[in-house]
Amino acid sequence: MPDGEGFTSGEFRKALGSFATGVTVVTTCGESDAYGMTANAFSSVSLDPPLVLVCVKSSAVGREYITTNGVFAINILASDQEALSRYFSSKTRPRGPHAFAEVAHCNATSGSPILEHVAGYLDCRLRATHHAGDHHIIIGEVIDLGFASDLEPLLFHAGRYRYVQADA
Numbered sequence: 001m002p003d004g005e006g007f008t009s010g011e012f013r014k015a016l017g018s019f020a021t022g023v024t025v026v027t028t029c030g031e032s033d034a035y036g037m038t039a040n041a042f043s044s045v046s047l048d049p050p051l052v053l054v055c056v057k058s059s060a061v062g063r064e065y066i067t068t069n070g071v072f073a074i075n076i077l078a079s080d081q082e083a084l085s086r087y088f089s090s091k092t093r094p095r096g097p098h099a100f101a102e103v104a105h106c107n108a109t110s111g112s113p114i115l116e117h118v119a120g121y122l123d124c125r126l127r128a129t130h131h132a133g134d135h136h137i138i139i140g141e142v143i144d145l146g147f148a149s150d151l152e153p154l155l156f157h158a159g160r161y162r163y164v165q166a167d168a
Helices: 009-017 061-069 082-089
Strands: 024-028 035-039 042-046 051-057 071-076 105-107 113-115 120-132 135-147 154-157 160-163
Touching (some): 024 082, 035 051, 071 113, 071 135
Antiparallel strands (some): 024 035, 024 071, 051 135, 071 120, 154 160
């Protein structure tokens, strides 16, 4: 990213890192095989209809899988699932038909993989994509969901994984 007015791209990244986010694994399966990737740029968009968005780097293979398959799921990771986040952000993980061979999961209504023991999931049908800078905003209509209200979420803040601290 080129420098902005009065700040560098490194400073911009650090400023964004001051906002704590949840950690998700976005999954998809369909015509172009199964795929999963870690993402923390996720948000709700609308309650009626139920819409969510995830931002994916335009050059990422995951964007192509999602748009070809037309479906995806947002797996909201629980506090003990840092290893899954790291696995799905690794460039050396299995791809194609073996993408989920080493990961416990089931298939959602859309066919997208739902990882076991996540804090929550949103199964989505692709509604729209919008190009924005070096990313695409992918909007999905939620067709199914699930959550475990007793699980704490995995967080990411200032370049590190974080955890919700229980009340003393």
